[in-house]
Amino acid sequence: MTAVAIQPTDMPGAGAADTWNLRRVLQISVIAGVVAIYLCLVGIVPVFAERPLIVDVLELGQAALLITFGAASYLAGMDQVKASWLRAVVVGAIVGAITGAFLTGLVLLGEAIDLRSVFLNASPTLYALLTDGIVLTGPIVPIVAGAITGALAAVILGLPSAIRVPLVIGLSSLLFFGLFAGLLRTPMLVTPLRDVARFMFGSEGLTAAGAAIVFVVSVGTTAIVRRTKPRQRVNALPPRQRRLVVGPLGLLVLALVLLFPLAMGPFFAQVIALVAIFVLLGMGLNITLGLAGLLDLGFVAFFAVGAYTVALLTSTAEYGLANWGFWEAVPFAVLFAMLFGLILGLPILRIRGDYLAIATLGFGEIIRILAGSDLMKPILGGPRGILNIPKPLDVPPTHWLSGPVQIYYIALAFAAVVAFIAWRLRSSRLGRSWMAIREDEDVAEGMGVNLVQTKLLAYMLGGAFAGLAGAISAGLVGSIFASSIQLQLSINVAAIVIVGGMGSIPGVVVGALILVGLPELFREFSDYRLLFYGIALMVIMILRPEGLLPSRVTRRELHTSRELADVPDSELVTDEERREASLP
Amino acid sequence: MTQPVLSVVDVNTFYGSIHALRGISLEVHQGEVVALIGGNGAGKSTTLNSISGLVRPRTGQIMLDGEDLATYQAHQIMAKGIVQVPEGRRIFARLTVTENLKMGAFVVKDKALVLQRIESAFDRFPRLKQREHQVAGTLSGGEQQMLAIGRALMSDPKVLLLDEPSMGLAPVLVDQIFETIGQLHEQGTTILLVEQNARKALEIADRGYVIETGTIVLAERAADLRDNEMVQKAYLGID
Ligand SMILES: Nc1ncnc2c1ncn2[C@@H]1O[C@H](COP(=O)(O)OP(=O)(O)OP(=O)(O)O)[C@@H](O)[C@H]1O
Numbered sequence A: 001m002t003a004v005a006i007q008p009t010d011m012p013g014a015g016a017a018d019t020w021n022l023r024r025v026l027q028i029s030v031i032a033g034v035v036a037i038y039l040c041l042v043g044i045v046p047v048f049a050e051r052p053l054i055v056d057v058l059e060l061g062q063a064a065l066l067i068t069f070g071a072a073s074y075l076a077g078m079d080q081v082k083a084s085w086l087r088a089v090v091v092g093a094i095v096g097a098i099t100g101a102f103l104t105g106l107v108l109l110g111e112a113i114d115l116r117s118v119f120l121n122a123s124p125t126l127y128a129l130l131t132d133g134i135v136l137t138g139p140i141v142p143i144v145a146g147a148i149t150g151a152l153a154a155v156i157l158g159l160p161s162a163i164r165v166p167l168v169i170g171l172s173s174l175l176f177f178g179l180f181a182g183l184l185r186t187p188m189l190v191t192p193l194r195d196v197a198r199f200m201f202g203s204e205g206l207t208a209a210g211a212a213i214v215f216v217v218s219v220g221t222t223a224i225v226r227r228t229k230p231r232q233r234v235n236a237l238p239p240r241q242r243r244l245v246v247g248p249l250g251l252l253v254l255a256l257v258l259l260f261p262l263a264m265g266p267f268f269a270q271v272i273a274l275v276a277i278f279v280l281l282g283m284g285l286n287i288t289l290g291l292a293g294l295l296d297l298g299f300v301a302f303f304a305v306g307a308y309t310v311a312l313l314t315s316t317a318e319y320g321l322a323n324w325g326f327w328e329a330v331p332f333a334v335l336f337a338m339l340f341g342l343i344l345g346l347p348i349l350r351i352r353g354d355y356l357a358i359a360t361l362g363f364g365e366i367i368r369i370l371a372g373s374d375l376m377k378p379i380l381g382g383p384r385g386i387l388n389i390p391k392p393l394d395v396p397p398t399h400w401l402s403g404p405v406q407i408y409y410i411a412l413a414f415a416a417v418v419a420f421i422a423w424r425l426r427s428s429r430l431g432r433s434w435m436a437i438r439e440d441e442d443v444a445e446g447m448g449v450n451l452v453q454t455k456l457l458a459y460m461l462g463g464a465f466a467g468l469a470g471a472i473s474a475g476l477v478g479s480i481f482a483s484s485i486q487l488q489l490s491i492n493v494a495a496i497v498i499v500g501g502m503g504s505i506p507g508v509v510v511g512a513l514i515l516v517g518l519p520e521l522f523r524e525f526s527d528y529r530l531l532f533y534g535i536a537l538m539v540i541m542i543l544r545p546e547g548l549l550p551s552r553v554t555r556r557e558l559h560t561s562r563e564l565a566d567v568p569d570s571e572l573v574t575d576e577e578r579r580e581a582s583l584p
Numbered sequence B: 001m002t003q004p005v006l007s008v009v010d011v012n013t014f015y016g017s018i019h020a021l022r023g024i025s026l027e028v029h030q031g032e033v034v035a036l037i038g039g040n041g042a043g044k045s046t047t048l049n050s051i052s053g054l055v056r057p058r059t060g061q062i063m064l065d066g067e068d069l070a071t072y073q074a075h076q077i078m079a080k081g082i083v084q085v086p087e088g089r090r091i092f093a094r095l096t097v098t099e100n101l102k103m104g105a106f107v108v109k110d111k112a113l114v115l116q117r118i119e120s121a122f123d124r125f126p127r128l129k130q131r132e133h134q135v136a137g138t139l140s141g142g143e144q145q146m147l148a149i150g151r152a153l154m155s156d157p158k159v160l161l162l163d164e165p166s167m168g169l170a171p172v173l174v175d176q177i178f179e180t181i182g183q184l185h186e187q188g189t190t191i192l193l194v195e196q197n198a199r200k201a202l203e204i205a206d207r208g209y210v211i212e213t214g215t216i217v218l219a220e221r222a223a224d225l226r227d228n229e230m231v232q233k234a235y236l237g238i239d
């Protein structure tokens, strides 16, 4: 009894939010400390210690640690800030300091014993980096830096939201443009904007002046948008006037999309073309997996069929069969991919659930291994591949439509058409019967749905989209090798669909941008690509299990228990029934 | 006597080596409500599933209007006019109420007719109307059962198979569901009703069958079954 009574939470008026909650503070510090050590040991800190975000001010390696300190303190401070700002700042400083102490520990440990035999990156360079402060030097540096950053983060946390939100967005913009600066600079150097580019962007990272401009502009814009709320205003307009605003905006976006490769140069065009190809793949899988609920981990097979069909029919090099043009070959690529959908679908019609994943995985592997095998080598070229696949548009190399720019337009146009088809399918009779099969196969059959036919159609149409993606990809790259067919591709596509939100078409676009576009842009970080994938998947599964842009239905389903406001009727119903049921 | 709409003749159904139905025969005539009562595991659901084609009888005949259904698959049997409301409702949880109803009319090609039937489903169950765009999985148990029945009626079946429609519902809702079945009866719908709630089933039905371990042990008019001593003991809780 007494032991219970002296616990602070049991004191009168002391709710959970009103205590120091040391347990949580420690928990967060330890996690952040481990993350910080991890960042050092996998090499992110030392490798990017010379990669500026802001030239001569802040390097990416250090920034990664500062963000870790800041984020941890921000999280820990959130519990406290309601009670007292000062206390939040103290907690922030403590969390930052403890996190930093982990790094101090790493330095001390590393000086005592050589960790390099296990951790390549635990080098004297790393220790020098961690102990070299602006004012101080020595193992104390991470602790002090952590405490200061943590306190600052908590200070920001306590600001009124009218200041806090723009500030956080300003800092995020610095990070974003700091990462992007070099990429943005290159295409601008060949335009009249070259002096602006030189002034704002270094070859890597923002210049100090550029950082100031980015910060001021982003803070200013956010503050203005928050104050004027243009979105609510537009939404509040009567429909006709709203169209007057939204219409031109849509046209503006379309114009930007169309002018994008001309303004940004072939590198960006290539990246977006690749994103569009993955959008096609994603929309294909969205039919089989998202609508019909049939998991397909061998999706790369359809891509391969599409790509090899185009290659065989058009290549002017060895193994080319017909020397056709790209456009004559595309319908056949789609057709053959559909045929393969049929071939895949037939034997696995009766397989359900988890077994389906394994069966399709096997199918994908069969195709991959066949493509690289000696058996198929005389036809498909094996590892030497099929070369000289013509570009879809036959223009001289100096023409503005040569190279990736034309693939950008073609891939985007196809993605738009396919998105339209996918959207129409969704609300069609066929789309409904797919969803019914996903929900309950037996009952769907009991409603008159022909399971065989409907499932095969799902495999075939999903396959058709993927085959189209393969065909365009062959045109983009100009060649296809056995090694281009990777299990990884099937997994990427599944990840795009899941991250974006199952069954959602805008979700696929967002998923492809994040999981394909970003890694392509940041080639310099390609060593950490899989790490990024893993983190992105975990974060999304924890924070938004329904995906980034879910379809309405999925969102409701996953959030009904927590956010009943979303489905106001359902609670009401049960009450009503309870009352009815309690009558005599 | 006229030809029955549905007749089941000496059907034997197996699950692997389990002999679930041992020579079941029964008939349902036009406009009749026929109750099929029996204990847990007696083979009631298996009888319905054998009729609707979800499981295949090993021997015996199932006939709709005199036509043997043996060569048809489940989805074809449904199109012929036998629709089942499965045990445990099994609505399409992530589709909206309206989409569920549309699925019920999957075999109906005439779009205007589908819309008309959706309206009459809403007339029959006004509570569904209020929730037409709600995801069906968020409906209460009673509403889900209404939706399951509404969905089954969308194709205007010749025979409606109901598998324990009152299962797991509060008493008031049980009454409501049986009221609905009564209305359907008045409107001339032909129904084969499986129920654990034998009392209510026999109140509403014209005739009834009692099934025990895969065999029909009694087949009489519902009123006679209510007076039957064995039925009273085993299924009506009267000593
Ligand atoms: N899929 C199956 N596989 C194997 N055995 C089954 C299967 N379905 C039912 N059975 C068996 O067949 C017998 C009849 O089951 P059925 O489901 O028809 O009973 P029921 O009368 O509907 O019972 P309840 O009132 O509990 O629903 C039972 O012994 C059951 O165990």
Ligand SMILES: [Mg+2]
Binding pocket: B044, B045, B046, B087
């Ligand atoms: Mg049953």
